[in-house]
Amino acid sequence: MSRTILIEKKILEKNDIAAARIRQKLIADNTVVVNIMSGPGAGKTTLLEETVRRLAGKINVGVIEGDIATDNDARRVERAGAEWVVQINTGGACHLEAGMIERALETAPRGMQLLIIENVGNLVCPSSFDLGDDWKVVMASVTEGQDKPKKYPGMYRKSHALVLNKVDLAPYVNVSPGLFVKESLEVNPALKVFLTAATTGDGVDEWCDWLASLKKRPASV
Amino acid sequence: MARRAPFGYNGCMHELSVAQSMMAVALENAAANNAKKILRIELVVGNMSGVSVDALRFAFDAVKTDTIAGNAELVIRETAADAHCAACGKSFEAGQYDFSCPACGAPVFPKGGDELYVKELEIE
């Protein structure tokens, strides 16, 4: 005889529990966690290099780099002067999960004020996984085209801020940064917006000021 | 020195990892209820959860083999986000790609639709 049992259990419960443990661990040092997500090549690592250069010596920044393979990005950020960098290789997975962050944090030093996580370059999957982060940032480059916010709305809806990068290339690719931002705000009007050219440093100071001003968000539900 | 944390996980769509988590929840609960077989797994998946139902079905077929859910039927109940138009007052169920009100065209910002859970199991 068959019977039906009621379960009502979240599928990503294990991920959510690991994320809660990360928050619990990092609350001791009041470490603010920022999760940066974008499609491949938007300029996350370039922005992080510039960010670390500017913030080094002012605030204690740690970085976790997520990539399918290679530790190029961690090396780049380390050369830029980050005090603590770990490379996670997902070995094929298109996103980071909280369990990976938890393991990476085993070697973290005490006293980190800001932990920046560079997610795997992917516009769809990363936003489904809570990493114990306080702030989610979607990064885009103007070269992707201004239709992307509405083609990939999930990540824009879940994020607190948008960094629109490579604005130096806008004239060459026939994209209007203003229109890109407008399209983004039509998906999520609460986005805090930064326009940057990470390679020239344009707009990076404003972004760093914002990062330095962030507070840990009170643990919600 | 930059360190590298290895993760032996393969799969390039996140529905595979969602399917694995879903299967783990199902198998744990089946075991806790002394089930010999899982006949049906019922999920609730919101249209804003970021999970594609087709990809999830595909991934389910890959992860169910050699488990007691090998012949299980996967039932997926899809839920939708709610949208309310501040301009004209219309309320409607919103899809992932709805950014404006179907009645008056004003921008709307859907809420909810994030559900992603195992609702029930039929076991024997």
Ligand SMILES: Nc1nc2c(ncn2[C@@H]2O[C@H](COP(=O)(O)OP(=O)(O)OP(=O)(O)O)[C@@H](O)[C@H]2O)c(=O)[nH]1
């Ligand atoms: N012109 C221009 N090029 C940029 C800018 N920012 C980054 N780039 C270039 O874009 C390419 C990709 O930059 P990365 O920083 O590696 O991008 P990423 O998002 O970290 O890439 P993945 O980690 O592989 O997803 C590099 O060749 C950068 O030099 C920018 O503001 N302007």
Ligand SMILES: [Mg+2]
């Ligand atoms: Mg990178």
Ligand SMILES: [Zn+2]
């Ligand atoms: Zn309306």
